[in-house]
Amino acid sequence: MEKITADDIRYPDLAEKRFNTRYTGKPESIFIPGSAEDVVTAVQAAADSKRRLAVRSGGHCLEGFVSDPAVQVLIDMSFMNNIYYDRGRSAFAVEAGATVGEMYRRLFLGWGVVLPAGEHPNIGVGGHVLGGAFGFLCREYGLAADHLYGIELVTVDRSGKAHIVTATREESDPNREVWWAHTGCGGGNFGIVTRYWLRSPGSDGSNPATALPKAPSTITTFRVSWDWNNFDKTKFSQLVGDFGSWAQANSGPESPNRQLFSLLFLNHRNLGKLEMKGVCTAGPQAMQLIDEHLAAIADPLGLKYTRQIEETAWLQFALNPFPELFQPGYDKVKAKIKDALLRRPFSKSQIATIYKYLTGSDPVGGGLGMATYGGRVNAVMPEATASAQRDCILDIACNTGWADPAGEAASIGWVSNFYKDLFADSGGVPVPNADNGGCMINHPDTDLADPKWNSSGIPWHTLYYRDNYPRLQRVKEKWDPGNVFYHALSIRP
Ligand SMILES: Cc1cc2nc3c(=O)[nH]c(=O)nc-3n(C[C@H](O)[C@H](O)[C@H](O)COP(=O)(O)OP(=O)(O)OC[C@H]3O[C@@H](n4cnc5c(N)ncnc54)[C@H](O)[C@@H]3O)c2cc1C
Structure with a gap:
């Protein structure tokens, strides 16, 4: 994975991708990972060099959490946009860089289902689902986060080492608390979500066509x-x-x-x-x-x-x-x-x-x-x-x-x-x-x-x-003890 800097022809496009043009940012380097392992590499490099890091999926943040002049390393998730049914997890896998619109399209054409999520198709799934996420269908089917089965997340441990962890809502999952935190904490708090697994409570996922709500015709x-x-x-x-x-x-x-x-x-x-x-x-x-x-x-x-x-x-x-x-x-x-x-x-x-x-x-x-x-x-x-x-x-x-x-x-x-x-x-x-x-x-x-x-x-x-909030703080203490991921409204350790 390349490190993109200001002398690269791709830099202006990448640096300026944001919905709210009120904010500006000029990171020293931008990474476009293609896998969770790439994300680990980029996060590790930022952590080792003590550089301020932010992640962007769809760029629809309404505040300047990503487009912050203090951010030195930007990780852009837009290459990680696969959407598929994961038989091993009996759940839909949606990578963080997919847009909400692309998720609607694939879930509907592939299986006739829908995740009740936000209204604008260009929002990134990455920064959206973990904030709860309401939309046109929420009164009928709840929030997007109510259908979150699990996450794949890159975090940095107490020794400063970046890891991939997975967490699900299964009661027996030792990482369940960090799954729970991602059902409404908002982005940029504990690590970088690389993949969401979606399956409604009450479904065992054996049939993808009933693993999420049926879309309206x-x-x-x-x-x-x-x-x-x-x-x-x-x-x-x-x-x-x-x-x-x-x-x-x-x-x-x-x-x-x-x-x-x-x-x-x-x-x-x-x-x-x-x-x-x-x-x-x-x-x-x-x-x-x-x-x-x-x-x-x-x-x-x-x-x-x-x-x-x-x-x-x-x-x-x-x-x-x-x-x-x-x-x-x-x-x-x-x-x-x-x-x-x-x-x-x-x-x-x-x-x-x-x-x-x-x-x-x-x-x-x-x-x-x-x-x-x-x-x-x-x-x-x-x-x-x-x-x-x-x-x-x-x-x-x-x-x-x-x-x-x-x-x-x-x-x-x-x-x-x-x-x-x-x-x-x-x-x-x-x-x-x-x-x-x-x-x-x-x-x-x-x-x-x-x-x-x-x-x-x-x-x-x-x-x-x-x-x-106190429970979210305990999750922060465990999963981001060095406060590598922070912004103006992030969970305080
Ligand atoms: C036009 C518009 C319409 C909207 N409509 C709705 C709506 O209907 N319902 C609703 O609930 N919200 C809505 N929102 C708000 C939207 O859900 C949030 O702004 C959301 O955070 C955007 O996610 P993003 O990935 O596009 O943004 P980004 O700017 O990429 O990220 C937003 C935040 O999440 C963090 N983040 C991004 N990717 C990841 C990741 N992979 N892992 C961890 N953290 C990450 C970022 O660091 C940042 O703090 C809307 C916003 C806009 C601008």
């Missing part, structure tokens, strides 16, 4: 759009309140509506539209579920709206979901996302805060997205996986993006103050309590570790991991 999508100008504060409150009430009534593990996943886009008024988009996998019942959903949220407003409903073959949808969301240029964005999981709908005063920020005169682009959560995600105990939030009804995110660097300060200031005011009752952050569930580590936000933005007295790790 078709998916019904809906899109609703309103003219922002038709909303005053009362109508806006009604829309946000009704969306929250629907989520609350339909977030239980047995909800008859768990095959429906819905997103409300509360855009800044200067973008002109408020929108809802969603998917339903209920086949012939889909239209009825969508009609009932819109009857609970859109119709009571009494405002004119456009409505578009389409049935699409599953794979076509999975590889290009809602194309209008991911248009050219979207992958060159500079962005800041501030995420929260809710246990109850927004209160009246929170809705007033949202209205204020979305109708102000600030020259920014952005908004607040609300995604329905729960369903089968809430069927799992908080300690069964490292993804502790098993009692939430909504995942929300205040977000902003800008292209011109001159817009950064205004955009960041707007989104940070918006989030802080939204959670003003709990120190500017969604402290886990009766109303909030904390935050999702796949959407990391370093502000949570900054007392300027988190005055709750509750540390960032409680927001992400709740009561699971």
Whole structure:
């Protein structure tokens, strides 16, 4: 395996591969391993020379954990992208460098199955699954990590030696704790995952076609759009309140509506539209579920709206979901996302805060997205996986993006103050309590570790991991005792 440095024609492509172009990095060397043994070699070289190391799979990190000027050695996993059924493990093997889209394609065409994972096909499996990973099908089938059977991982031991270890969820596996940590710890914490093994709990894996959930044959999508100008504060409150009430009534593990996943886009008024988009996998019942959903949220407003409903073959949808969301240029964005999981709908005063920020005169682009959560995600105990939030009804995110660097300060200031005011009752952050569930580590936000933005007295790790953090620290102590793998929000030894 070659070491690629700045004088190599491949360097600019490799060094600049990232979704969030807000961050930059200039590693001294980049490795593209083709096997777990190659990863051991690269990690050992970095550890021996005491160089700061980071791993990248899909490059979709929302914070600068990989694209950090302090990172000296970058390990790019994109050559390790095999996907196959491993008869020896009775589970699907997916190498860390595969994209979510390629995984959807291979699992579907090969066996008609699906891993319920994230929404954007270019996300890397490597940094995604170990963060829990929610998406369009999570209410029906749970998080991606709920179907994680095992991992192959390169770690560095107390003596500084790099090793390949495997760990599975089998009770008898002596390495089970490090498997558990990878069901929600987030990337860059204990080592480099080279391969995931996937098999749903309850399947013995003897038949690949039932080792993961059966994929839907078709998916019904809906899109609703309103003219922002038709909303005053009362109508806006009604829309946000009704969306929250629907989520609350339909977030239980047995909800008859768990095959429906819905997103409300509360855009800044200067973008002109408020929108809802969603998917339903209920086949012939889909239209009825969508009609009932819109009857609970859109119709009571009494405002004119456009409505578009389409049935699409599953794979076509999975590889290009809602194309209008991911248009050219979207992958060159500079962005800041501030995420929260809710246990109850927004209160009246929170809705007033949202209205204020979305109708102000600030020259920014952005908004607040609300995604329905729960369903089968809430069927799992908080300690069964490292993804502790098993009692939430909504995942929300205040977000902003800008292209011109001159817009950064205004955009960041707007989104940070918006989030802080939204959670003003709990120190500017969604402290886990009766109303909030904390935050999702796949959407990391370093502000949570900054007392300027988190005055709750509750540390960032409680927001992400709740009561699971001490256990994750014990795993860290055992599997990365030298803290070789770290970033701004990594598990502290
Ligand atoms: C457009 C977009 C849409 C998204 N949609 C969703 C969604 O629907 N659901 C959801 O849950 N999340 C979503 N996310 C968040 C996404 O899951 C995380 O950003 C995830 O960490 C990306 O993984 P990656 O491999 O692409 O990123 P990378 O930037 O390569 O890595 C992210 C982090 O994981 C670490 N890492 C990468 N590979 C490995 C590995 N092999 N072993 C150990 N650590 C590793 C990195 O060092 C870094 O800390 C989205 C993000 C974007 C940008």
